[in-house]
Amino acid sequence: MRCGSGCGRGCPWRGARSPMRRTWRGRGRVTRRTRRLGRRSSGRRWRWRSRLSLPCRRSPWSRWWIRAGSRWTPSSPSSSSPGRQVQRIFEALAPKHLHNDARSLVEYSCFRYLSRDNSDLHSNLKELAFQKLVFVTMLAWEDPYKEDDSPLSSLDNYSVLGRLVGEDAFVRIAPAVAGVADVSTAHYLFRALVGAEKGLSFDLWTTYLAELLKVHHGRHRQTHQMGDNFLSDEQVLCIGSSKKRPVLKWEDNIAWPGNLTLTDKALYFEAIGLSGTKKPMRLDLTDQNSRVEKAKVGPFGSKLFDSAVTVSSGSTSDEWTLEFVDFSGETRRDVWLAFISEIISVYRFIREYGPGDNDPAIHDVYGAHKGKKRAVSSATNCIARLQSLQFIRRLYEEPAKLVQFYYLSNAPFGDVVLQTLAVKFWGGPLITKAKSSNHMSPQWQRSSEDPSSGVAHVYDVDGSVYLRKWMTSPSWASSHSANFWKNSSVKHGVILSKSLVVADKNLVEKAMVNCKEKSKVVERTQATIVAATIEGIPSNIDLFKVFGFHLVV
Template identity: 80%
Template sequence: MLLLQPPRFLPLPRCRLAGRRRRRAPAPALAFHSQWKLPDVDTDAVQERVRSWLSKARGAVVDAAHAARDRGKHKEEAEGRTKQRKEEVEEQAVFMVPEITVERRVGRGWLSLDAVVAIEQFARLNGLTGRKLQRIFKALAHEHVHSDARSLVEYCCFRYLSRDNSSFHPSLREVAFQRLIFVTMLAWKDPYDEDNDPHSSLENYSVLGRLVGEDAFVRIAPAVAGVADVSTAHHLFRALVGTEKGLTLDLWTTYLGELLKVHHGRQTHKIGDNFLSDEQVLCIGSSRKRPVLKWEQNTAWPGHLTLTNKALYFEAIGLAGMKKPLRLDLTDHNTRVQKAKVGPFGSRLFDSAVSVSSGSMSNEWTLEFVDFGGEMRRDVWLAFINEIISVYKFIREFGPSDDDPAIHHVYGAHRGKKRAVSSAANSIARLQSLQFIRRLHEDPAKLVQFSYLSGAPFGDVVLQTLAVKFWSGKLNANSKVANQRSPQRHKHSEGSSSGQSHVLDIDGSVYLGKWMTSPSWASSHSVSFWRGSSVKHGVILNKSLVVADKSLVEKAMVACQEKSKVVEKTHATIVAATIEGTSTSLCNNG
């Protein structure tokens, strides 16, 4: 801010302080008895000083006025954006429903308006009418299923989604499709009309103010490729909703909008000479306000940190500019990452760093993520790095080796490794999106699939189902593997060997027994799970989408959730008992 001072052609008079003796100040230049005369004063200089002072004063006033106007303008712009966003949400919440052909009367009641809209819209996407799709479902489904409204909603939605095999569904770029998925979650939550009113009107149908619950989100969102994982969907919902009662349309579209930005940024980022041609950039840590520091012998070097699907790259910023980037491989079986504390002279004052090592102590990085708002930035990057390390650990434990000729005997098995890495990349993208919209109400470690499952109860069985999902396929009829042994359900045997029975996925895909080298396959809870993993009455569209039943991954996650609740309850009981015991001890000692 500009400080105004009076013109300095006259010295300011000095005040004399009572009770203190001090040297007499010199007389003012124009004091009485001075030999100076008024004509001796340079009037031009005085006028110039006055003009300069007035100019500065005028400039300060103008600057203050501009600042006030800018503040008001920014406030108006913010209010305008808020109003515009509100209008957009209200506009998006209103649906223009085409001609309704759905038969609202089903076996157990009347379809709700949400169900009618979802069924009719997905029928059009499938190139059919709602009534035609209803009849197809009735012919396919078991008699206990085809009269269920919720199963009908699932069939219409899953049938369209099963047509795409990409890792991120292309229709998510369309706002209309985002709204349709939201309506489908509402329809799954309440598929029946509570009033059983067949004459309820779809005119001005709107979802404004409606809330999606956790069960509906966990069932529908993972079916859309890239939006959620079955294993982390519960935690994703809680991270989004926080203390709110449910998921709103505004929050849903905001999350998907940020997710699209993350994927678009990855596609547009150009791989330079510093990175290998087969690596994909996942995220970049570089900010003037929040730098990344690499600590070496009590010295912190700022720089740019880049995470790819295989490695970490750090480009230190020196006095002469950017230095040659360093690379740390994350695919090695000895790679580790953990929290770390850093500080000058080895003081370890700041709990805001991670330590990443690959192979040997000489190849260890200590990276500090400066975050004046707390430790969340460090925790997010810890989850990023740990997810890449965990997915390659998963590939080594459950996947075939790259030089295994049996890969070519199972259709699509050669793409299993790529599918697993893409799944990990999607987990990181979702965590980035939550970070951008400031919706991290959950531990970041619970939002990335492979690192979460590596420490979760029953997580090893969930990882087995993921392996079957990624690497299983139809057997080549001319292969030796197909002639050696017909595929069977996994049966318990002492240890894992190449002679062990193959595993069938729910769609008939085969996961070879020779790939079952992990000791976890021989565990009792694994054997028990695979014995009861068949689908009884559901309609199977593919290995991930089953109407009125669950896929293998979903079934394993149900057991994982139940065991996790038991562990959490036991831990809470132990903590409470410890606190109570400590309090009693203190009271007795007192």
């Protein structure tokens, strides 16, 4: 038998499996004899209440996240079941119209557990059961009331064979897991993984995560092994060295093979000569004048091979021309171009949107001193995901769209998305020092002002403060920025953290909605221009329609 919403054999959120239950009616005293006879001392009998018509207020998928909390983290003793406890908490926090919304419950159960983790890469990703739980959650988000013949009592017994996750579910759930995806690039990550397929399969999902874990593990090993050759505060991100596909550094029309290493601050090149490997050369990528662009190289000054990049660090003397030999095309060069561009872009973002290193106000906002580290970690995670796609041969046609800081610096409405990222990285509770006669103790303050007021500071959805004095970028004065922050508050959702909002969107997600819409317009315009170039401008009327010309026939 099934409950009213058809969630399986007996609703796990309604108690017993039977579709009927007995309830006492009347005020009579219950005794052993009257209980055996099925009536109270007053003579009133049991009343059978049907449960078939009652709607299921709980999605059966969400209880696996409740069990996950007790499996991967210590659970506190409670007299009530975990499911009913989460039910009461959810109904106490959520607006009334969300109490019977199963999708909101799936989000709450998932986000509630994930909000406990503050690491750059979730520690449970190495467990296959956790990977399956996230995948099943994406399926549940798409259709939380779906009837299924598989037993819902065990995640291990639930079959995901042939099940595919859609783009909207991936974009909603995957960025909530630390290190798996970013909100700003999740759409392109999904399209790169899926390719020509209809959706994301479980095998492809686990393959991607396994490769992602290998990349992070390899970084720690390489940083430890090569620590003497680099600065102590740098982390090795990737190494470009291969006998079949070497990296060549061009100097005076001469190509020198060598090993190229990218860290979170610089590029290192170790030339390989007849006498062995030479001392590595370093090119700083944190300088405000650092830049990288595509280049063509060839012998005797010819431009035969379109497989190189030119990287500079502010002066002509600090300019490198690097060729990435790839006989299969330009993919390898484009990937390394995205790697280097992301490191340059994240430090440009820090200079434009973050406080200075010597700014005393950074100590007035709790956690703001970690903002720079958070931004760099976000960029290095983007590079790790792009490396994973490269290793499993699932690269997107434009690798630059998979690294968020470089992509947003060139995307329409991307400056507002960067503003929301700045509030996310540097925002926090405001700390004031309350002086007393004997001691001084820090106090937390969360402003009750409307975040959209724009009078002084900017506030995140959880009340975190981003100080007005840090808003030095010209983008804050734009009209579309002002319009966005006027309507940035959360009105109907449940806020678990600045990044996790149930039944609503956080600031980055809201800004990305506008960015995606404007990007689609730009892509359609570019496609029209390309078509006009091929077919001839006079014969392509659509081009004139895009630019607003009124044709009179």
